[in-house]
Amino acid sequence: MFELLIRNGTIVDGQNRPRYEADIGVVHDRIAAIGQLGDAEAQVVIDASDRVVAPGFIDVHTHSDAILLSQPHLISKTLQGFTTEFLMLDGISYAPVNRRTVHGWIHYLRSLNGLRFEQYTGWESIGDFMSLLDGKTAQNVATFIPYANVRTLAMDPGEQRPNDYQRVDLQNLVRQGMAEGACGLSTGLDYVEQCFASTDELVAACQGMRAAQGVYVTHVRYALGTLEGVKEAVEIGRRAGVPVHISHLKGRNEEEVEALIDYIDLVAVNEVDFTFDCYPYLSSSTMLQYLLPQEIWRDGVFGAFARLTDPTLRDRFQRRLDTLDLSSITFAWMPGRQNRQLAGMTLEQYARRTKRRPADALCDLLIEESMAVLLVFHSEERGLEAEFLAHPCSMVGSDGIFFAEGKIHPRQYGSAARVLGHYVRRKRLFSLEEAVYKLSGFAAARFKLKNRGVIRKGAYADLVVFDPETIADNATFDDPHQPATGVEHVIVNGAPIVMHGKPVSSALPGRYLRFGAE
Numbered sequence: 001m002f003e004l005l006i007r008n009g010t011i012v013d014g015q016n017r018p019r020y021e022a023d024i025g026v027v028h029d030r031i032a033a034i035g036q037l038g039d040a041e042a043q044v045v046i047d048a049s050d051r052v053v054a055p056g057f058i059d060v061h062t063h064s065d066a067i068l069l070s071q072p073h074l075i076s077k078t079l080q081g082f083t084t085e086f087l088m089l090d091g092i093s094y095a096p097v098n099r100r101t102v103h104g105w106i107h108y109l110r111s112l113n114g115l116r117f118e119q120y121t122g123w124e125s126i127g128d129f130m131s132l133l134d135g136k137t138a139q140n141v142a143t144f145i146p147y148a149n150v151r152t153l154a155m156d157p158g159e160q161r162p163n164d165y166q167r168v169d170l171q172n173l174v175r176q177g178m179a180e181g182a183c184g185l186s187t188g189l190d191y192v193e194q195c196f197a198s199t200d201e202l203v204a205a206c207q208g209m210r211a212a213q214g215v216y217v218t219h220v221r222y223a224l225g226t227l228e229g230v231k232e233a234v235e236i237g238r239r240a241g242v243p244v245h246i247s248h249l250k251g252r253n254e255e256e257v258e259a260l261i262d263y264i265d266l267v268a269v270n271e272v273d274f275t276f277d278c279y280p281y282l283s284s285s286t287m288l289q290y291l292l293p294q295e296i297w298r299d300g301v302f303g304a305f306a307r308l309t310d311p312t313l314r315d316r317f318q319r320r321l322d323t324l325d326l327s328s329i330t331f332a333w334m335p336g337r338q339n340r341q342l343a344g345m346t347l348e349q350y351a352r353r354t355k356r357r358p359a360d361a362l363c364d365l366l367i368e369e370s371m372a373v374l375l376v377f378h379s380e381e382r383g384l385e386a387e388f389l390a391h392p393c394s395m396v397g398s399d400g401i402f403f404a405e406g407k408i409h410p411r412q413y414g415s416a417a418r419v420l421g422h423y424v425r426r427k428r429l430f431s432l433e434e435a436v437y438k439l440s441g442f443a444a445a446r447f448k449l450k451n452r453g454v455i456r457k458g459a460y461a462d463l464v465v466f467d468p469e470t471i472a473d474n475a476t477f478d479d480p481h482q483p484a485t486g487v488e489h490v491i492v493n494g495a496p497i498v499m500h501g502k503p504v505s506s507a508l509p510g511r512y513l514r515f516g517a518e
Helices: 102-108 125-130 147-154 164-179 199-207 225-241 254-273 296-309 311-321 337-342 347-354 360-368 386-390 413-427 432-439 441-446
Strands: 002-011 020-027 030-035 042-047 054-055 055-060 082-087 138-144 184-188 215-219 244-246 272-277 282-286 329-333 374-377 394-396 462-464 488-493 495-499
Touching: 002 030, 002 462, 054 164, 054 432, 055 147, 055 394, 055 413, 082 488, 125 138, 147 164, 147 184, 147 199, 164 184, 164 199, 164 488, 184 199, 199 225, 199 244, 215 225, 225 244, 225 254, 254 386, 272 386, 311 360, 329 347, 386 394, 386 413, 394 413, 394 441, 394 488, 413 432, 432 441
Parallel strands: 002 042, 002 054, 055 082, 082 138, 184 215, 215 244, 244 272, 272 394
Antiparallel strands: 002 020, 020 030, 054 462, 282 374, 329 374, 462 488, 488 495
């Protein structure tokens, strides 16, 4: 007698091995049997005839930190088959914090994660924050240690280098995060605080997790150029003696793609334990404040707000904007109700409407919206991401940002389905087995999520049943809030959270998955 039985499925086991036909029997939270289970009975029976049964998909790069506190079943993700969300990416999040730093982080991250001040309940450590999600979400969650949060606890804001005592504090905070279950250290070297961190400083911080072999996960220093940023990341990993993982890797043109792939194949994989993630779009999304000159952050988050009126800074901002195609960057979301109608408008159109130069119009908008403005950067979708998706070092991270209102990037709703539909079925970029491996087993092994990401006896029953002939991403840039189709059933820790394509709203079986823990 099983609690759940999946019959007649085509098993793609997450280990990049050939598919096979079998039934799967689940008892409690584990796969108890795989094979021809004959007359076995179960409380819940799923007929998977002509369907693929795969391990639950793992999104290794998200910005779901805050939304899961208020919306524990994130259907934009579960209807793609994602059963695990990685949090605290790009070195910025809501923990670790203290009473001195927390308000700055809530303010800074409003247009990325959406947390409001009244939602803060007093947590400080990574363990505190993750306990708010453990057993309280539909999906599993895992995390990294966000370096900017660590840096603001150990040092005053700004460009100064850590002294010997502060370097020890940085390392101890990293060790604490690893002890609380994080899978490594994340950085975003173009964001607040981290933009001032030197290579030497980051090597020292990573040494705090060398004994545990946590992974250095980085949004590289794009100010150097993507290739130079990747080279710096490899240097950090090599000198610190830790694995390296590059976040949302992409190239802007064919020459840059070729240079990056050549460097990875000829150098990176030979110097460090190297992987990366990418999402199946060329267009991207981030906060408007990302475009500001980095010197604005010298006095921290609230100091930056005060400097938005500085004419010298505005002039530097304008020079940066002059290098961009403002007709290809649109507003995605902002909190002010009076400005919500700007969603979908380009920065060029907005500046023209205000009859001011773009730097002045956008700085004033940031003041009006308390720095919380989200953008989408549109690029012609020419498939330049395909070579990264197909690379043996790559796995999938959506980099999704969710706001129910506005025109967010469709990657929040479409990433996994686009890999399986567009790139497997239509483009035949790689096999279904390889795609599922990139979505599940590879990520689980990389970040030491034991008995996850695979279908085998004794593994946790995180499972997805989908139709390989119909799975598709439906979200577009004009209409992004369109769930993927083709995923019929999703199981997390043995409990259905999607049945017959519909969310099971009462099911919250997700757990906090700790690095290396059973």
